Amino acid sequence: MVQYTKARLDASFAALSDPTRRGVLEQLGRADASITALAEKFHMTLTGMKKHVGVLEQAGLVSTEKVGRVRTCKLGPRRLEDETAWIESYRKLWDARFDELDEVVEELKRKEKVDGRKKRE
């Protein structure tokens, strides 16, 4: 399991935390739908709905398929059978995590400098 499971669960919890996204899941539980149809149904812009679907897709809760100009969404985990895809999603998690770690370290470094200065005074 380890971090990947953590990452996947994190992503899923995040995906499910939003009422619109839960609504989309419920809707897709009844029938597959295009992003356009979902946007209309939930009274939002296409861009807004694309974002929501993106979050659900990243969490593996929804999969999408583009046929012609229409992107159809359906319920169900997209199995990350492709190891490359798995590695990339794991890398993204760690990249985001390390970015935040960098910030914390930066702050501690600044604090240490200020403290050091105080001691010398």
Add this chain to the structure above:
Amino acid sequence: MDARKESEPTPMKSRTTVERKSEREIVVTRTINGPARIVFEAWTKPELFKRWWVPKSMGVSLLSCEMDVRVGGTYRLVFGHGASESMAFYGTYIEVTPHSRLVWTNEEGGDGGAVTTVTFEEQGGKTLVVLRDLYPSKEALDAAIGSTDGMPETFEQLDELVVTLCASVGGS
């Protein structure tokens, strides 16, 4: 000479790499812009750890974070949204070498859990972090990646959660 600017090389946009090094091992690397002593501190003090372990972009909270960072000490992280939707991850620290090395187990997944080793290597004020997840078998790593039929229990729990949530949304 307090105002002296330390001559730091232009901070390159650090890159994170992930590689499957062997049948049983996944390795993550990244250079952090700070000394190992500080990176180690950020990794071992719960109040600091909880600020970065769950990236903001994930939109999930760390409900609790208990870490007793010493050999034989345990950790327990609970993620979720509110008390009713939560999931715990836990394990034991088996090696703690200040500023250079941490090793812990990941026990929430039962026998298939990996042992994680993190090393901190300081080079010119920066720290190369190398994190290795070593799984007990190729099958365990394959399962974690999701490339086999074996579905870890936690995924089943997740699926149940999704079903429950969908049902409750449907019923409202």
